[in-house]
Amino acid sequence: MPHTFRYVLYHVDNFLPHQQVVNCPSVTTLTETQWRVREAEHRARFSPLVAQHRARRSRGEKHPVYDFLFEYYSFRPAHLERWSAGFGVHLLGATSFDKNWHVGVDGTYLDIGAFPAHRIASLCDTLSLLTATAARESQFGCFGLHEWAMVYRSEEVRHDVPLRLPPEQIAHIVEENGVRCSHFDAFRFFTPEARPLNVLQPTRESAIELEQPGCIHASMDLYKWAYKFWPWISSELVGESFLLAYAAREIDMCASPYDLREFGFDPILIETGHGRREYVRAQNDLSELARPIRAKLMAAYLNLSQALAVVPSKVTR
Numbered sequence: 001m002p003h004t005f006r007y008v009l010y011h012v013d014n015f016l017p018h019q020q021v022v023n024c025p026s027v028t029t030l031t032e033t034q035w036r037v038r039e040a041e042h043r044a045r046f047s048p049l050v051a052q053h054r055a056r057r058s059r060g061e062k063h064p065v066y067d068f069l070f071e072y073y074s075f076r077p078a079h080l081e082r083w084s085a086g087f088g089v090h091l092l093g094a095t096s097f098d099k100n101w102h103v104g105v106d107g108t109y110l111d112i113g114a115f116p117a118h119r120i121a122s123l124c125d126t127l128s129l130l131t132a133t134a135a136r137e138s139q140f141g142c143f144g145l146h147e148w149a150m151v152y153r154s155e156e157v158r159h160d161v162p163l164r165l166p167p168e169q170i171a172h173i174v175e176e177n178g179v180r181c182s183h184f185d186a187f188r189f190f191t192p193e194a195r196p197l198n199v200l201q202p203t204r205e206s207a208i209e210l211e212q213p214g215c216i217h218a219s220m221d222l223y224k225w226a227y228k229f230w231p232w233i234s235s236e237l238v239g240e241s242f243l244l245a246y247a248a249r250e251i252d253m254c255a256s257p258y259d260l261r262e263f264g265f266d267p268i269l270i271e272t273g274h275g276r277r278e279y280v281r282a283q284n285d286l287s288e289l290a291r292p293i294r295a296k297l298m299a300a301y302l303n304l305s306q307a308l309a310v311v312p313s314k315v316t317r
Contacts, residue, residue, distance in 0.1 A: 027089075029107055032092050032094070088303055089110075091108045120310050130301065131298060132211065136213060138287050140284060142181055142215070143276050149197070158189070163258060179194065180199050219289075244290055251283065255267075
């Protein structure tokens with residue numbers, strides 16, 4: 001069977017309990033048996049995905065869908081395999097962690113005094129962005145046309161795979177439907193001819209005003225916000241967000257103008273009414289999966305910022 005986004009959404013759904021997390025406990029203690037089990041489960045879950053990437057790379061093979069998760073995002077594959085309990089967790093019987101960890105009579109834990117001071121401002125900014133995004137209503141009207149805008153009236157393409165439609169038809173579909181992209185890190189890859197067609201002109205600075213939870217890229221970037229402060233953010237949360245990004249990337253590329261059937265992906269035909277409805281359903285499903293992950297991230301960031309006594313003014317304690 002083709003390895004489609006439906007399978008991955010199912011996988012994430014079973015991995016992630018649907019729960020709203022409003023705060024993190026200040027301290028949790030894990031026995032040596034408990035944390036070693038978690039460590040082993042994490043490695044067993046993510047080592048196969050990392051191994052597939054390494055095997056492709058060793059053969060010199062490019063994958064238009066999955067390489068993005070290991071190349072665009074800067075988290076090292078080896079770090080994805082490694083386990084961290086995150087801040088606020090004490091591990092009994094642990095002595096072999098890095099310099100950020102303190103070994104005390106009540107267990108080994110991440111020492112808040114070791115948190116790099118130069119990164120505190122970034123922590124606050126990211127928490128503010130996550131909070132602002134979560135407060136907005138989800139919008140589902142973009143139909144994934146950002147990937148189309150990236151090849152609009154251009155002889156160059158971003159992936160070494162064929163387009164499933166001729167360039168003139170792609171241009172017509174973009175012009176007929178319009179582009180409604182609120183995510184700067186997608187918009188910045190639009191062709192110069194496509195940028196004026198977008199109803200918004202997002203910038204890095206306007207992200208806090210425009211980012212919204214229905215956006216596939218906003219859901220995908222939860223992975224970036226999770227690993228950005230690893231090991232202070234737990235590997236479980238990094239892992240959940242990676243699987244979410246995995247699913248988001250599949251949806252993203254299935255709705256693109258590229259022909260990915262050689263890689264086992266059937267297209268979402270967003271140039272048709274049926275395809276647009278299919279895309280909106282997938283986008284909505286992904287947004288619902290992202291909701292509890294975003295809440296957990298906000299709670300973990302808030303727990304860190306409270307320990308550092310630097311909670312942003314717009315974030316409720």
